[in-house]
Amino acid sequence: MIYSGESLSVTKSDKGVAHLIFDRKSESVNKFDRLTVAEFTAALDKLDVTTGITGLIISSAKGVFVVGADIGEFTAVLKETDDRIAAHLLPHSDNLRRLEKLGYPVVVAINGFALGGGLEVCLACDFRVASELAVVGLPETGLGIIPGWGGTARMPRVAGVQTALEWITSGRQQKAQAALDARVVDFLVPADGLLAKTESVMADCQRGALDYKAARASKESAAAETVAEAQRIGDAWTIDVAAKFGAHFPAQGCATQSVLQGLEKSLDEALLVERQRFVDAAKTWQARALIGNFLSDQYLMKCARERAKTVTAPVKVAGVLGAGIMGGGIAYQSAITGTPVIMKDINQDGLDLGMGQASKLLSKRVKTGRMTEEKKAAILALITPALDYDEGFKKIDLLVEAVVENIRVKHAVLTDVESRINPSAIICSNTSTLPITDLAEPLARSPQFCGMHFFNPVHAMPLVEIIRGARTSEQTINRAVAYALSLQKKPVIVNDCPGFLVNRLLFAYFAGFLQLVYDGGDFEVIDKVMEKWGWPMGPAYLADVVGLDTMQHCDDVLGAAYSNRLRKEFKSWYQVVIDMGGLGQKNGHGFYRYSFVDGRPAKIVDAEVKARVTALAKPARSFTEDEIVERLMIPMAIEMAIALEENIVASPAEGDVALLYGVGFPPFRGGVARWMDTVGLRSFCAMADQYTGKLGLLYEVTPRQREMAVNNETYYS
Ligand SMILES: NC(=O)c1ccc[n+]([C@@H]2O[C@H](COP(=O)([O-])OP(=O)(O)OC[C@H]3O[C@@H](n4cnc5c(N)ncnc54)[C@H](O)[C@@H]3O)[C@@H](O)[C@H]2O)c1
Numbered sequence: 001m002i003y004s005g006e007s008l009s010v011t012k013s014d015k016g017v018a019h020l021i022f023d024r025k026s027e028s029v030n031k032f033d034r035l036t037v038a039e040f041t042a043a044l045d046k047l048d049v050t051t052g053i054t055g056l057i058i059s060s061a062k063g064v065f066v067v068g069a070d071i072g073e074f075t076a077v078l079k080e081t082d083d084r085i086a087a088h089l090l091p092h093s094d095n096l097r098r099l100e101k102l103g104y105p106v107v108v109a110i111n112g113f114a115l116g117g118g119l120e121v122c123l124a125c126d127f128r129v130a131s132e133l134a135v136v137g138l139p140e141t142g143l144g145i146i147p148g149w150g151g152t153a154r155m156p157r158v159a160g161v162q163t164a165l166e167w168i169t170s171g172r173q174q175k176a177q178a179a180l181d182a183r184v185v186d187f188l189v190p191a192d193g194l195l196a197k198t199e200s201v202m203a204d205c206q207r208g209a210l211d212y213k214a215a216r217a218s219k220e221s222a223a224a225e226t227v228a229e230a231q232r233i234g235d236a237w238t239i240d241v242a243a244k245f246g247a248h249f250p251a252q253g254c255a256t257q258s259v260l261q262g263l264e265k266s267l268d269e270a271l272l273v274e275r276q277r278f279v280d281a282a283k284t285w286q287a288r289a290l291i292g293n294f295l296s297d298q299y300l301m302k303c304a305r306e307r308a309k310t311v312t313a314p315v316k317v318a319g320v321l322g323a324g325i326m327g328g329g330i331a332y333q334s335a336i337t338g339t340p341v342i343m344k345d346i347n348q349d350g351l352d353l354g355m356g357q358a359s360k361l362l363s364k365r366v367k368t369g370r371m372t373e374e375k376k377a378a379i380l381a382l383i384t385p386a387l388d389y390d391e392g393f394k395k396i397d398l399l400v401e402a403v404v405e406n407i408r409v410k411h412a413v414l415t416d417v418e419s420r421i422n423p424s425a426i427i428c429s430n431t432s433t434l435p436i437t438d439l440a441e442p443l444a445r446s447p448q449f450c451g452m453h454f455f456n457p458v459h460a461m462p463l464v465e466i467i468r469g470a471r472t473s474e475q476t477i478n479r480a481v482a483y484a485l486s487l488q489k490k491p492v493i494v495n496d497c498p499g500f501l502v503n504r505l506l507f508a509y510f511a512g513f514l515q516l517v518y519d520g521g522d523f524e525v526i527d528k529v530m531e532k533w534g535w536p537m538g539p540a541y542l543a544d545v546v547g548l549d550t551m552q553h554c555d556d557v558l559g560a561a562y563s564n565r566l567r568k569e570f571k572s573w574y575q576v577v578i579d580m581g582g583l584g585q586k587n588g589h590g591f592y593r594y595s596f597v598d599g600r601p602a603k604i605v606d607a608e609v610k611a612r613v614t615a616l617a618k619p620a621r622s623f624t625e626d627e628i629v630e631r632l633m634i635p636m637a638i639e640m641a642i643a644l645e646e647n648i649v650a651s652p653a654e655g656d657v658a659l660l661y662g663v664g665f666p667p668f669r670g671g672v673a674r675w676m677d678t679v680g681l682r683s684f685c686a687m688a689d690q691y692t693g694k695l696g697l698l699y700e701v702t703p704r705q706r707e708m709a710v711n712n713e714t715y716y717s
Contacts, residue, residue: 289670329458534666
């Protein structure tokens with residue numbers, strides 16, 4: 001044994017080949033945190049003083065190779081000075097440089113995930129052997145930073161400028177075959193032949209059949225392309241990246257510069273450039289937000305898994321009442337993730353629609369080669385359509401009610417079904433507006449009742465709000481969380497209130513929109529400004545996609561529940577368009593007209609709707625982009641503050657993740673609580689105060705927010 005640590009060990013074989021093996025004790029994955037980096041340095045120190053070594057093989061004893069740096073350690077680093085951020089990278093950057101200067105060949109065996117720092121260590125080796133199960137990539141730009149351990153300097157030297165730019169700016173994970181095709185790895189073998197092949201590559205290096213010194217030398221100087229060729233690729237790419245990512249994702253620009261600026265330099269100089277560009281990216285608020293999203297997601301999923309672990313009886317059979325848009329979607333998701341489901345409706349047409357929808361989604365997978373016909377049939381067979389309550393209902397462990405949004409109908413359906421299913425089963429409602437405590441009123445098993453609010457379309461939207469009613473037991477919440485996880489969804493637990501968390505926040509935002517249009521704002525301009533700010537669709541377009549009847553219904557319910565803030569003195573624009581026959585995208589007519597051009601959906605402003613809105617609103621006037629953003633975002637932000645103060649959601653992290661996964665909040669802004677931190681509570685309060693006098697309580701910050709502003713507090717530490 002040459003070295004033995006918590007994260008890695010180094011041994012020496014009879015033939016003098018040293019084996020460095022990553023195997024972090026008591027953790028499921030290997031990562032580069034401070035401990036691993038320090039141990040890597042210590043292992044290199046030991047190698048330096050060990051005689052008789054003829055080569056070094058690096059591998060992993062876990063199912064993954066190395067999943068990357070420890071992002072949790074980064075949040076503190078990001079707040080440091082430029083020099084200290086750069087200094088944080090140095091120890092491991094030096095480690096990898098030392099690998100390239102060892103007096104013997106270095107070959108790596110990549111058995112599984114080698115991402116970020118995991119791939120960067122591979123790039124510093126002389127030859128890379130990958131198993132067919134390997135997945136590699138440099139995902140840092142997705143976190144608002146850039147590879148900082150030589151990824152942008154070595155990748156163009158190993159695989160060419162084009163691949164380096166594509167891989168690094170997309171951050172995409174790549175399968176082993178793609179890595180071989182792109183020359184990022186040198187050899188590809190079946191998983192069970194990985195070590196044998198790595199050893200034979202090592203033997204080839206030792207006897208001179210493979211020239212490891214040439215492989216090393218080729219990385220030391222400028223990249224492989226001619227200067228003119230690299231310039232051409234670089235210029236085109238810079239324009240592309242600016243158009244695709246723009247100012248919202250500065251890391252992609254920094255990564256592009258890092259690759260291009262390092263091309264004609266020595267490797268050491270290129271590494272220096274990379275560290276400077278790393279600091280540029282790391283200092284941005286986007287990096288803080290994107291890393292924050294990653295950590296919030298990890299926190300959310302860890303809490304959810306802990307709850308799921310307490311559940312002794314997993315859902316073996318699920319039930320869904322109502323085979324409409326939502327019920328059909330939930331049944332599909334249950335089946336495709338392996339839980340059999342009984343789907344009941346009161347009419348055959350509903351059932352046909354639900355089954356048809358599931359079949360259509362599966363057929364798409366078959367068509368794109370992601371699924372066989374047999375598998376499709378097996379998944380469809382997991383959905384049992386039913387018009388009556390038959391014997392099968394006794395087997396249901398968890399039932400989701402997704403019938404029409406009417407409390408009388410829901411009460412009737414829920415009381416009826418609870419007498420027909422197993423007494424230990426839990427019942428969840430997918431209501432979008434009705435309080436769970438009110439729905440539980442007539443139920444005999446109200447402790448076994450909670451909300452499970454899915455988002456449309458169910459298969460595509462990751463969020464599920466799990467709603468705790470006044471009498472819901474924690475075990476019920478845990479069982480619903482466990483089922484949501486089995487459906488591969490992200491469960492956020494919220495306490496009961498009208499609109500729960502996401503719709504409550506969203507309708508505060510929409511209240512700002514309705515008022516702005518009433519005050520003479522042009523909805524088309526507002527859409528463009530909000531899309532530029534980062535929303536996937538502006539509010540008028542989003543309202544059309546949701547459906548104007550649904551929007552109006554939610555607006556009525558939430559307007560009544562939060563009348564002090566959401567009250568308005570004019571007819572809502574949804575109702576105005578509904579009165580003109582528009583229901584939104586579903587009937588091709590909403591704020592916009594929808595049609596198909598060359599088989600693709602297209603939208604144009606409906607001149608009649610625009611004229612009608614203009615006639616009913618105050619005289620048209622223009623608003624600055626800042627004013628438009630502020631008038632929509634401030635109400636949402638204040639509603640988040642109130643929801644946190646009322647303990648509707650437990651933490652800013654969970655609240656923000658719910659917005660990211662439920663309504664596509666711009667990810668680089670990290671959610672609305674994060675946005676308030678970015679603006680600063682002091683500036684936020686001053687910004688809101690400009691509107692309170694004219695626009696009322698929708699813009700009134702809470703006393704706690706004022707206190708936070710005075711104390712320089714933030715929502716995130
Ligand atoms: N559509 C959305 O975007 C969305 C999003 C989240 C939550 N929700 C909520 O989900 C629920 C369902 O909405 P939807 O959009 O799927 O509605 P939908 O109109 O598409 O489907 C409702 C289905 O329930 C069936 N139904 C009515 N009474 C029934 C009964 N007694 N037993 C069994 N089936 C019955 C109807 O035949 C219909 O097929 C509502 O509570 C809604 O608020 C909807």
